[in-house]
Amino acid sequence: MTGNRGRWPKIDEERGIEDVTLLILEWLGEQGVNATIRMDAERLADNAPAWTFAASGGPLALGTRADGRTVRQCMSVALTRLRDAGLSVPF
Template sequence: MTKARGRWPKVDPDSGVEDVTLVILEWLGEQGVGAMIRVDAERMRDGLPAWTFAAHGGPLPVGMKVDGDSIAECMERALLRLREAGLAVPF
């Protein structure tokens, strides 16, 4: 959720973020941030948001976890949260 209004950010399905997810994870590692993305088959089967992004360490003041129905949705939300935390992710 965004802090400003408490709503989910709008996801741009044409952003291509899923194509650069590994590059983003590598860049985060270079900044000292431990990060991962995963898919949970049980949550997918149950119709719940199956994709999870988690990150901690480095310049992040606290760890973070973001869920989404697709990898694109999950990463769009993660990028928003990372930027809110002060990381200028180059994407």
């Protein structure tokens, strides 16, 4: 499964990556990549980066992980790592 399936809305430049995170996960799935994002309440309580993104499979030779204190921070790092791994995520 590859390609755009017509589900991508126009990006509102005033809104952030938080608004398209689920669309990014869906796009990754269409590329054969297993991906997840989660929030860990224990790490939040410890004032540690509570958001984690993880992806593996498909065109990724190695899995990747990104952590952040906010969804924006976590996904920004994740997109950079995915692009460095050769995936041109359309965001």
